Amino acid sequence: MPLLENGRLVEDFWTTIGDDAPLPPTGPVIVPLERLEDGLARPAGEKLGVALPPDAEVAVLRAALPRLALVGVTFPTFRDGRAFSQARALREHLDFAGEIRVTGRPLPDQYEFLLRCGASTVQLPDGADPAVWARAHERFTTAYQPSVRDERAEGFGLRRFLA
Amino acid sequence: MSAETLATPDTAPVGHYAYDQVDRAFLHDRVEQFRDQVARRLSGALSEDEFKPLRLMNGLYLQLHAYMLRVAIPYGILDSRQMRELAHIARTYDRDYGHFTTRQNIQFNWIRLEDTPDILARLAAVDMHAIQTSGNCIRNVTCDQFAGAAVDELLDPRVHAEILRQWSTLHPEFSFLPRKFKIAISGSPHDRVAARFHDIGLVAKPGRHGTVFDVFVGGGMGRTPIVGVHLRDNLPEEDLLAYLEAMVRVYNEYGRRDNIYKARIKILVQALGAEAYREKVDAEFAAMDRARYRLPPETVAAIRARFGTPVLDAPSDAADRLAEARRADAAFDRWVRTNTHPHRAAGYISAVISLKPDGGIPGDATSAQLDTIADLAERFSFGEIRISHMQNVVLGHVRQDQLHALWRELGGAGLASANIGLIGDIIACPGLDYCSLANARSIPIAQKLSARFANPALQERIGDLQIKISGCINACGHHHAGHIGILGVDKKGEEFFQLTLGGSAGNDAAIGQILGPALPEDATVDAIAHLVDAYLVHRTEGERFLDTYRRLGAALFKDAVYALA
Amino acid sequence: MDVRNNRRQAGGSSVVTANRLLDGRIVWLAEDGAWSGRIDAARIFSNDGIEAVIDATARRQQADGVVGVYGVQISDDSTTPVPVTVRERIRAFGPTVHPEFATLTEVPSDVR
Numbered sequence: 030m031p032l033l034e035n036g037r038l039v040e041d042f043w044t045t046i047g048d049d050a051p052l053p054p055t056g057p058v059i060v061p062l063e064r065l066e067d068g069l070a071r072p073a074g075e076k077l078g079v080a081l082p083p084d085a086e087v088a089v090l091r092a093a094l095p096r097l098a099l100v101g102v103t104f105p106t107f108r109d110g111r112a113f114s115q116a117r118a119l120r121e122h123l124d125f126a127g128e129i130r131v132t133g134r135p136l137p138d139q140y141e142f143l144l145r146c147g148a149s150t151v152q153l154p155d156g157a158d159p160a161v162w163a164r165a166h167e168r169f170t171t172a173y174q175p176s177v178r179d180e181r182a183e184g185f186g187l188r189r190f191l192a
Numbered sequence: 193m194s195a196e197t198l199a200t201p202d203t204a205p206v207g208h209y210a211y212d213q214v215d216r217a218f219l220h221d222r223v224e225q226f227r228d229q230v231a232r233r234l235s236g237a238l239s240e241d242e243f244k245p246l247r248l249m250n251g252l253y254l255q256l257h258a259y260m261l262r263v264a265i266p267y268g269i270l271d272s273r274q275m276r277e278l279a280h281i282a283r284t285y286d287r288d289y290g291h292f293t294t295r296q297n298i299q300f301n302w303i304r305l306e307d308t309p310d311i312l313a314r315l316a317a318v319d320m321h322a323i324q325t326s327g328n329c330i331r332n333v334t335c336d337q338f339a340g341a342a343v344d345e346l347l348d349p350r351v352h353a354e355i356l357r358q359w360s361t362l363h364p365e366f367s368f369l370p371r372k373f374k375i376a377i378s379g380s381p382h383d384r385v386a387a388r389f390h391d392i393g394l395v396a397k398p399g400r401h402g403t404v405f406d407v408f409v410g411g412g413m414g415r416t417p418i419v420g421v422h423l424r425d426n427l428p429e430e431d432l433l434a435y436l437e438a439m440v441r442v443y444n445e446y447g448r449r450d451n452i453y454k455a456r457i458k459i460l461v462q463a464l465g466a467e468a469y470r471e472k473v474d475a476e477f478a479a480m481d482r483a484r485y486r487l488p489p490e491t492v493a494a495i496r497a498r499f500g501t502p503v504l505d506a507p508s509d510a511a512d513r514l515a516e517a518r519r520a521d522a523a524f525d526r527w528v529r530t531n532t533h534p535h536r537a538a539g540y541i542s543a544v545i546s547l548k549p550d551g552g553i554p555g556d557a558t559s560a561q562l563d564t565i566a567d568l569a570e571r572f573s574f575g576e577i578r579i580s581h582m583q584n585v586v587l588g589h590v591r592q593d594q595l596h597a598l599w600r601e602l603g604g605a606g607l608a609s610a611n612i613g614l615i616g617d618i619i620a621c622p623g624l625d626y627c628s629l630a631n632a633r634s635i636p637i638a639q640k641l642s643a644r645f646a647n648p649a650l651q652e653r654i655g656d657l658q659i660k661i662s663g664c665i666n667a668c669g670h671h672h673a674g675h676i677g678i679l680g681v682d683k684k685g686e687e688f689f690q691l692t693l694g695g696s697a698g699n700d701a702a703i704g705q706i707l708g709p710a711l712p713e714d715a716t717v718d719a720i721a722h723l724v725d726a727y728l729v730h731r732t733e734g735e736r737f738l739d740t741y742r743r744l745g746a747a748l749f750k751d752a753v754y755a756l757a
Numbered sequence: 758m759d760v761r762n763n764r765r766q767a768g769g770s771s772v773v774t775a776n777r778l779l780d781g782r783i784v785w786l787a788e789d790g791a792w793s794g795r796i797d798a799a800r801i802f803s804n805d806g807i808e809a810v811i812d813a814t815a816r817r818q819q820a821d822g823v824v825g826v827y828g829v830q831i832s833d834d835s836t837t838p839v840p841v842t843v844r845e846r847i848r849a850f851g852p853t854v855h856p857e858f859a860t861l862t863e864v865p866s867d868v869r
Binding site for chain 3: 234236255259304305306553625626685686687
Binding site: 109111113122138141142143145161164169171174176184185186188 | 218221225229237246355359360361362363364365366367368433444449479481484485488490491494
């Protein structure tokens with residue numbers, strides 16, 4: 030599936046591993062949360078990501094986080110906004126600096142929100158038009174609250190410039 | 193104080209925040225975003241299921257007969273220029289009237305989807321919008337209709353209401369919450385905002401080192417009415433946004449998403465228990481980057497500086513001249529008794545324009561009336577207009593010596609009903625005549641009650657009595673908080689009405705108790721007459737209906753309604 | 758779909774309704790498969806086959822420019838279709854509090 034970063038399509042180097050699929054010994058893989066131990070058992074240099082279900086607390090990743098290059102958060106439907114809080118908690122509470130990848134069924138109209146909560150990439154849902162997503166990223170030039178991106182404040186007020 | 197006055201733009205509207213080019217550019221972008229969303233819907237790129245939450249976050253519902261557009265009136269304040277634009281929209285895009293809601297907003301009932309981007313553009317041209325007037329996000333922040341004017345107020349909460357409006361606007365994390373989220377803020381010890389019936393209720397007051405807030409959480413009406421929990425006292429101003437972030441984040445993470453009837457924060461607070469909820473909020477608050485979310489005094493001052501303030505300089509004989517006019521005109525005197533509120537400044541008074549004419553539709557106003565209100569606001573109250581959650585209009589700063597002239601003008605426009613706080617001042621949701629969620633009509637019963645009790649002397653004799661009518665369990669008509677509440681129910685496709693007694697939205701917040709079996713419409717109107725009769729017989733000196741009910745209990749009133757049946 | 762919208766008896770008959778996408782106005786499925794703003798133009802279906810009609814109509818709602826297709830039970834004893842529930846009578850004939858907005862000039866007398 031196409032992968033979007035900063036409004037542009039980028040190549041996806043990662044392999045997502047299902048619940049039962051065999052785990053390749055090398056190469057960047059994203060494992061389900063319940064297979065995190067298996068993933069961590071691979072050689073230390075191998076890139077590892079984990080897919081966090083919406084009902085998981087991000088704190089469960091605290092110990093493993095230094096070994097993780099990617100955390101996936103997901104939208105079972107676009108209406109389920111828990112991934113926003115998970116992404117922000119990963120950045121703000123756990124200081125996670127790796128890739129936060131969004132999967133599931135988000136809408137392009139949520140793209141700027143995702144970025145401002147700390148998401149890096151979006152795995153576009155089937156049939157998504159990347160141009161609509163790119164436009165959503167350029168739609169607004171101002172926001173009215175601080176975010177984890179620490180955008181430049183506009184004067185003394187709450188407003189932030191969205192670069 | 194003087195620095196702030198200097199910073200105020202010449203054109204700053206009294207009572208609300210003045211937009212600048214940055215705010216206007218933002219609104220423009222928002223309108224264009226919606227235009228694009230509508231185009232994607234019409235092309236089929238967006239399904240109705242996907243489009244619905246997007247249109248709702250711009251206040252656009254698909255109701256029974258047409259689309260309905262709910263326009264935000266932040267903290268209930270608008271200026272005369274904005275009011276005229278609302279009149280224009282009613283005239284041009286709707287059927288010549290608008291409906292003020294219990295959240296201080298205005299709704300237009302006959303809107304076309306294809307017109308909506310243009311309507312939003314017209315609103316944006318007068319610094320208005322429909323952002324987050326619906327959807328599972330933080331809704332329009334409501335406020336005391338006498339803010340900045342009331343003699344009993346400790347501080348004007350509108351600057352903080354504006355800060356909350358800005359902070360919650362397109363909030364990246366909180367735009368897809370489990371359910372809608374309503375915040376009210378008051379600056380008076382007398383709760384006129386129903387703080388204890390909100391997802392978050394804030395009461396601002398002066399602390400030792402600046403403004404502090406008492407915080408209530410998890411109140412609400414709907415099918416599970418709950419009086420809010422007192423979460424904490426004396427929250428410092430600089431922590432206001434951080435603490436709200438923590439409160440809403442805990443809700444976003446743990447609120448139920450499997451059942452929309454159990455998704456409000458009140459259910460979460462009840463399920464966890466107030467203590468456990470508070471612990472989670474405090475843990476989040478402790479863990480978060482507090483510097484990032486700090487609300488510094490400079491920010492508050494910068495936003496306050498964009499509020500216009502009225503120059504209050506009534507002549508020294510203003511009060512005497514009002515007293516003279518009252519002695520000379522009994523009808524005016526009655527209106528002053530019911531439809532005014534004491535002002536903090538000598539020689540001033542707040543005037544309430546009732547949108548509850550005898551036999552009328554509560555909260556409705558024609559385009560001509562909207563224009564008249566705009567004109568009168570300019571002549572008598574610095575161009576500032578307030579909408580109350582009781583679905584009335586307030587002119588906040590009227591000179592006492594000019595009150596009689598205002599009243600005469602109101603009379604000419606059919607806007608001088610003297611019934612504020614009385615039995616004729618009925619709250620009613622749109623009900624089944626308009627609303628796709630309703631089970632029963634609310635408006636006809638309000639009209640029949642208001643006609644039945646039209647006699648102003650009778651109304652005044654009955655005194656303080658709030659009737660609140662909801663056409664379904666969602667309780668938009670706040671029936672749970674009515675001294676007499678009326679809830680419309682559906683029995684096999686026909687309308688019935690359940691009575692509740694003893695509710696209150698004030699400091700003595702209480703949820704009304706069901707009186708007995710539901711009744712048909714006309715029997716409901718008769719039943720209320722019987723309740724009033726029973727009250728008049730049994731009340732003691734100075735006792736409100738609510739007090740008599742609390743003193744004597746339900747049995748007496750139950751007999752009054754059902755023993756005759 | 759709200760249960761109230763599908764309140765139908767085993768026997769009897771129904772009409773099919775929706776709202777127009779562009780302006781939200783109420784429409785009724787007419788004889789020729791077109792949509793009419795008047796319930797007296799609506800085609801009357803026996804309840805035996807109504808679910809199939811609703812399903813087929815719902816599948817073409819984007820092409821037809823309508824949303825929210827569902828069936829409305831009508832009473833058996835009138836020539837103009839009159840829905841059995843208050844809600845659908847209000848949809849069919851207009852809000853009761855604004856007689857000037859009535860959708861039909863001659864509203865059947867048994868409608869409140």
